[in-house]
Amino acid sequence: MADDKERTRIDDSGIIICDSPEYRALIAGLREMTALADRIPALVKPALMGERYLTTEQILTHLHISRRTLQNYRDKGIIPYIHIGGIILYPESAINEVLEKNYYSVLSIHKDQD
Missing domain, CATH: 3.90.105 (Molybdopterin biosynthesis moea protein, domain 2)
Known part of the structure; x- marks a missing residue:
């Protein structure tokens, strides 16, 4: 039972355990995506005559x-x-x-x- 709480099922082909390199890569990717999403408003120019x-x-x-x-x-x-x-x-x-x-x-x- 304790092992079930430490696992995340991705699909029918396998399970990623929290301590695995795959899980760490997934978390790192999510952090990178979050940082990118936070920068988007500064990168997007206002659409109406340069005014927001x-x-x-x-x-x-x-x-x-x-x-x-x-x-x-x-x-x-x-x-x-x-x-x-x-x-x-x-x-x-x-x-x-x-x-x-x-x-x-x-x-x-x-x-x-x-």
């Missing part, structure tokens, strides 16, 4: 805000967006500009108070 667009869900996650707050930001013109056929997209570069423009360094705040 974020969805509402991505913005909510990225900024840690509620849907209502995001709606308020759109209504007040704080965050730029594009509305196409019921889909709202946010240009990533413009969102980064808004964040940089509204960034306050802790050091500069303390200097102003002195």
